[in-house]
Amino acid sequence: MLESYVLDSTATRHDMDSLARKYLDHQTILFEEVAGKGAKQLSFNQVAIEEAAPYAAEDADITLRLHETLWPKLQAEAGLRAVYQDIEIPLIPILAAMEQRGVLVDRKLLAIQSRELAKRLHEIEAQAHDIAGQPFNLGSPKQIQEILFDKLELPVLSKTPKGAPSTAENVLQELADQGHELPRVLLEHRSLSKLKSTYTDKLPEQIDTDTGRVHTSYHQAVAATGRLSSSDPNLQNIPIRTEEGRRIRQAFIAPEGCRLLAADYSQIELRIMAHLSRDEGLLAAFAADADIHRATAAEVFGIPPGQVSGDQRRSAKAINFGLIYGMSAFGLARQLGTDRGSAQRYVDLYFERYPGVKRYMDETREQAREQGYVETVFGRRLYLPEIRDRNGQRRAAAERTAINAPMQGTAADIIKRAMLRVETWNKGSGLGVTLIMQVHDELVFEVVEKDLELAKSGICEAMEGAAELSVPLRVESGAGHNWDEAH
DNA sequence: AACGGCTCGC
DNA sequence: CTGCGAGCCGTTC
Numbered sequence: 062m063l064e065s066y067v068l069d070s071t072a073t074r075h076d077m078d079s080l081a082r083k084y085l086d087h088q089t090i091l092f093e094e095v096a097g098k099g100a101k102q103l104s105f106n107q108v109a110i111e112e113a114a115p116y117a118a119e120d121a122d123i124t125l126r127l128h129e130t131l132w133p134k135l136q137a138e139a140g141l142r143a144v145y146q147d148i149e150i151p152l153i154p155i156l157a158a159m160e161q162r163g164v165l166v167d168r169k170l171l172a173i174q175s176r177e178l179a180k181r182l183h184e185i186e187a188q189a190h191d192i193a194g195q196p197f198n199l200g201s202p203k204q205i206q207e208i209l210f211d212k213l214e215l216p217v218l219s220k221t222p223k224g225a226p227s228t229a230e231n232v233l234q235e236l237a238d239q240g241h242e243l244p245r246v247l248l249e250h251r252s253l254s255k256l257k258s259t260y261t262d263k264l265p266e267q268i269d270t271d272t273g274r275v276h277t278s279y280h281q282a283v284a285a286t287g288r289l290s291s292s293d294p295n296l297q298n299i300p301i302r303t304e305e306g307r308r309i310r311q312a313f314i315a316p317e318g319c320r321l322l323a324a325d326y327s328q329i330e331l332r333i334m335a336h337l338s339r340d341e342g343l344l345a346a347f348a349a350d351a352d353i354h355r356a357t358a359a360e361v362f363g364i365p366p367g368q369v370s371g372d373q374r375r376s377a378k379a380i381n382f383g384l385i386y387g388m389s390a391f392g393l394a395r396q397l398g399t400d401r402g403s404a405q406r407y408v409d410l411y412f413e414r415y416p417g418v419k420r421y422m423d424e425t426r427e428q429a430r431e432q433g434y435v436e437t438v439f440g441r442r443l444y445l446p447e448i449r450d451r452n453g454q455r456r457a458a459a460e461r462t463a464i465n466a467p468m469q470g471t472a473a474d475i476i477k478r479a480m481l482r483v484e485t486w487n488k489g490s491g492l493g494v495t496l497i498m499q500v501h502d503e504l505v506f507e508v509v510e511k512d513l514e515l516a517k518s519g520i521c522e523a524m525e526g527a528a529e530l531s532v533p534l535r536v537e538s539g540a541g542h543n544w545d546e547a548h
Numbered sequence: 549a550a551c552g553g554c555t556c557g558c
Numbered sequence: 559c560t561g562c563g564a565g566c567c568g569t570t571c
Contacts, residue, residue, distance in 0.1 A: 201568055202553050221553065229554065255555050258566055284562055288558085295564045298557035306556080330558090388560035396560075457559080465561040469558090473562095501558045501562090 140440020148439070148477050149281055155484055155496065156279045156289075162507075163274030164296065164497050167312040167543075168265045174308060175261035178253055185250045192243045199250045202228050208243070215241055231395075256300060260309045267294045279499070286466050287441045287473040289499055297500050301548070313544035315507055319493070322513065323547035324520050324538040325503035328353055329475065330385050330468045336438070336530040337467060340417025347532035354378040360414040361407060380411055384418065385468055387461030422464055429463035437470040438528070439478075472502060475534070479527035480504065486523045492516055505544065513540055 135142045190196045193212070197204045205228045209215045217226040218235055230251065236244035267275050275294055283290040291297040299313070300306025315321045331353055335343035346356040351366070358377035359366040369377075379396045382388075388396075394404035412419040429435050434444045443466040447459040480499065487494050493509025494516045504524070508516045521536045528534060541547040 198568080200566090203569075223552070225553090227553085251555070255566075259556070259564095263566080286562060288562060290563050292564060295557085298555090298564060300556060302556085383560055386560035386562095390559095392560045454559085461560065462562090469562060472558090503558085 138440075140436070141442065144287075144439055144441045144474070148474065148481070151481055152281065152477055155480055156281070159496055159498065160276055160278060162495055162497055163269065163272050163276040164505075165274050165314050165316055166264065166268055167314050168268060170312045171261045171265050171309075174312075175257060178257040178261060182250060182253055182257065185246055185253070189243060189246045189250065192246065199247065200254065205247060209236075213241075213243065215244075252303070253305065256305060256309065260300065264294055264309075264312075277498075284473075285443055285462075286470040287437065287443075287477075288469065288501060289473070289477075291499075296498055299544070307545050310545035310548075311543045315542055319507045319509055320513055320540040320542060321544055321547045322494075322506040322508045322516060322520065322538060322540045323503055323544065324506075324517075324524060324536050325500075326472070326476065326524065327535040327537050329472045329502050329534065331381055332530065332532045332534065333438070333468045333471045333475075334385065334418065334421075335532045337471075338415075338417045338421035339531065340415045340421070342415050343418065344532060350533075350535070354381060357381055357411070361410050376407065380407055384411075384422075385465060387422075387464035425463055425467065426460050429460070435463045435466050437467055437474050438530070439471065439474040441470050441474055443470065471528075475528045476502060476504070476524075479524040482523040482527055483520055486519050490515070490519055492519070494520070505547070508540065 135145050186199055189199055193208050197208055206226050209228065210217055210226045215236055218232050219227040221227045230248065233244040233248045237248060269276055277291045277296045278293050280290045300309050332347055335347050342360065346353055354374050354377045355366050355369050357380065358369040358373040361377060362373055376397055379393065383393045383396065390405040390408050391401055393408065394401045397404060425435060429445050429448045434442045436442045445459045445463055447455045448463060450456045450459065476499065480496065483496060483504065492512040492515055494512065495507045496504060497507055498505035506516065506520065517538055521538055524536045525534045539547045
């Protein structure tokens with residue numbers, strides 16, 4: 062298996078080593094997933110291999126064991142085999158090429174931002190010490206906790222899993238809203254120091270001295286839902302939410318003569334929910350290409366879409382995201398900042414308007430209990446041994462995962478298929494297009510300037526055709542000299 | 549080195 | 559007591 066795919070690949074001699082290493086890494090990870098860690102029921106994304114446990118202790122040849130354990134299991138299940146052979150294996154050389162190509166980062170711009178952040182952090186620190194009446198380490202949750210809850214005697218709104226008073230963002234935000242000054246200052250310090258340490262300071266250190274680029278690693282067998290993960294550096298959590306954060310994205314740049322092209326799926330998980338649930342209202346909304354959060358708000362609040370207020374749309378958005386995550390009324394209440402009763406009424410009203418969604422959620426939980434796993438549209442499986450746990454909390458967590466995994470996992474399948482389609486199209490296009498990043502529902506390319514328009518239409522077409530669901534897939538794209546401009 | 553707490557993304 | 563990740567710092571061992 063290993064040998065044949067290495068020989069079949071289109072790799073050049075130059076990148077043969079890194080590609081071969083990626084196949085080996087991949088295989089090693091599979092083996093660890095299959096035979097490692099002493100789990101009772103062992104699973105790689107798709108495959109449960111109970112029989113593999115005895116091999117875990119052996120210092121055995123990995124390839125041989127895979128042939129004996131994983132491969133027969135895959136062959137026996139058509140859906141699993143297809144996911145593995147038609148998606149995961151052909152994706153390997155694409156990921157290897159993205160890693161090797163890397164992303165150009167503007168080191169000087171990050172250095173400027175780092176100095177600005179240092180200055181502001183210093184000012185904030187002095188301000189915080191002044192308010193507290195004593196010096197303390199703003200980076201230490203423990204010391205913050207002592208200052209806020211012992212010295213200043215602010216109310217403890219929430220505790221960490223270990224029982225300590227929490228100083229997390231939402232807690233500080235609530236205290237700040239109550240008019241306390243120190244929490245507001247701490248919040249600003251937290252977000253800015255995160256930007257400085259992770260992005261403006263550490264990221265430049267990871268620029269390769271030979272290529273002048275950062276070369277991430279993508280992992281195929283880490284996320285249980287089938288998503289990719291990215292590390293060293295992680296390019297899937299580059300800031301975007303705040304103005305400060307978006308400046309970091311300005312340091313991800315296109316080389317001379319190129320632009321960055323970013324193409325992302327619009328509301329892909331909600332579209333998948335519409336497809337899986339076959340809910341008429343949801344299907345109709347997407348068929349009409351409606352603003353889905355506005356449409357949801359109109360249904361739930363019983364008003365025409367044109368009369369939906371900003372707050373109502375925000376509430377509907379929270380409900381929609383909550384549904385994808387399998388959220389409870391309690392969690393929704395916390396998100397919306399209302400009481401549990403009101404949140405429950407929203408949920409009840411939602412399920413009244415979208416009965417297909419309610420039915421789908423119930424059926425998914427039931428299916429998970431009966432078969433012990435859930436699956437994506439393309440047959441990727443996630444095993445949920447805790448779905449029958451006697452501990453209610455663990456069982457509830459497994460049920461939320463059961464709800465979420467088919468949607469998150471199908472989205473992962475679709476963008477992986479899109480990457481294969483884009484690369485197939487690209488080989489014959491004769492255009493200067495290079496895939497350089499994947500961020501869950503987004504692909505980023507370096508494109509030679511004169512090819513931009515053709516690239517844009519080719520890429521969007523390949524992405525939108527990556528799956529035939531009962532709702533259309535929509536892709537939005539933009540281009541610019543840096544990643545911020547491309548959005 | 550491992551873990552807890554926190555914050556960044558989708 | 560809303561899903562999936564990675565990485566930083568401080569603290570503890």
